[in-house]
Amino acid sequence: MSSVVVESDVQLSLDSIRESLIRQEDTIVFSLIERAKFPLNSLAFEESSCLDSGNSSSLTEFFVREIETIQAKVGRYDNPEENPFFLDNIPQSVFPTHKYPQALYPKASSVNINKRLWDVYFKELLPSFVKPGDDGNYASTAASDLACLQAISRRIHYGKFVAEVKFSDAPHDYEPAICSKDTEALMKLLTFEKVEEMVKKRVEKKAETFGQEVKCVSGDDESEKNYKVDPSLVSRIYGEWLIPLTKDVEVEYLLRRLD
Numbered sequence: 001m002s003s004v005v006v007e008s009d010v011q012l013s014l015d016s017i018r019e020s021l022i023r024q025e026d027t028i029v030f031s032l033i034e035r036a037k038f039p040l041n042s043l044a045f046e047e048s049s050c051l052d053s054g055n056s057s058s059l060t061e062f063f064v065r066e067i068e069t070i071q072a073k074v075g076r077y078d079n080p081e082e083n084p085f086f087l088d089n090i091p092q093s094v095f096p097t098h099k100y101p102q103a104l105y106p107k108a109s110s111v112n113i114n115k116r117l118w119d120v121y122f123k124e125l126l127p128s129f130v131k132p133g134d135d136g137n138y139a140s141t142a143a144s145d146l147a148c149l150q151a152i153s154r155r156i157h158y159g160k161f162v163a164e165v166k167f168s169d170a171p172h173d174y175e176p177a178i179c180s181k182d183t184e185a186l187m188k189l190l191t192f193e194k195v196e197e198m199v200k201k202r203v204e205k206k207a208e209t210f211g212q213e214v215k216c217v218s219g220d221d222e223s224e225k226n227y228k229v230d231p232s233l234v235s236r237i238y239g240e241w242l243i244p245l246t247k248d249v250e251v252e253y254l255l256r257r258l259d
C-alpha cells in the first residue's frame with residue numbers, strides 16, 4: 001500500500017466536476033429524445049446476422065465496433081473521460097494528440113463497466129422509454145443508440161474523477177474502508193442524497209424544457225403539453241440506472257486507489 005499523490009496540472013474540485021455532470025445532462029437528455037423517434041427495433045441489437053468475415057454480431061454491435069475503431073484512430077480514447085465498449089487493443093491515434101493531464105490514479109484509471117452498461121441499456125433502460133415495435137430503420141437506430149451509450153458511459157465513468165476528488169479531500173476517511181474492501185462503507189461515504197435528489201429534479205425539468213412539442217398557434221391550450229419523452233421517466237432513468245452506475249464506478253475506483 002502506498003499513498004501516491006497524483007501529479008495533476010488541473011485543479012479538480014467537486015464543484016467543477018458537478019458542473020461538468022450538469023452539462024452532460026443536456027447531452028444525455030437530448031440523446032434520449034432523439035432515440036425516442038424510433039421504436040425499439042430490437043432486431044438491430046438482438047440478431048446475430050453479420051455477414052462480414054465470419055463475425056457473429058448484431059448490427060448495432062458491428063456498428064459500434066467499427067465506429068470505436070475509427071474514433072480511436074483520431075484519439076478519442078486518449079481522453080481519460082472516454083471509455084470504449086469493445087476495444088481490448090485500442091488502435092493508436094494516427095494523428096498527434098493532445099497530452100491530457102493525469103488527474104486519475106494510474107492503477108485505478110482503467111475501471112470500465114461498459115459491458116454492464118451495454119446489457120442494462122438494451123435489456124432495461126431502452127425498453128423503458130421507447131415505443132415497442134419495428135420500423136426497420138436499423139442504421140439510424142444504431143447511430144442513436146451509440147449517441148446515448150457514449151453520453152451515458154461518459155457520465156457514469158466520470159465517477160472516477162468524482163472518487164479521486166472525494167478521496168484526495170479526505171484520504172483518512174476512505175483508507176480504512178479501502179483496506180478492508182468494505183464496499184458498503186465506501187458507498188455510504190461517497191453518497192450525498194441531497195445532490196442526487198437535485199439531479200433527478202433537474203433532469204426532469206430539462207426533459208420538460210427540451211422535449212416539449214412547440215406550438216405557434218395562438219389560443220392553444222398551454223396546459224395541454226406533450227413531451228417527446230415522459231419527463232418523469234428521465235428522472236427515473238437517472239434514479240434507477242445512471243446514478244447507481246456512477247456510484248459503482250466510484251466504488252470500483254476507490255477499491256484500487258491504494259494499490
Ligand SMILES: C=C(O[C@@H]1C=C(C(=O)O)C=C[C@H]1O)C(=O)O
Pocket residue numbers: 018162190191192193195196199242243244246247
Ligand atoms: C457524483 C457524485 O457522487 C454521488 C453520485 C451522484 C450522481 O451520480 O449524481 C450524486 C451524489 C453522490 O451521491 C457527487 O457527489 O456529485
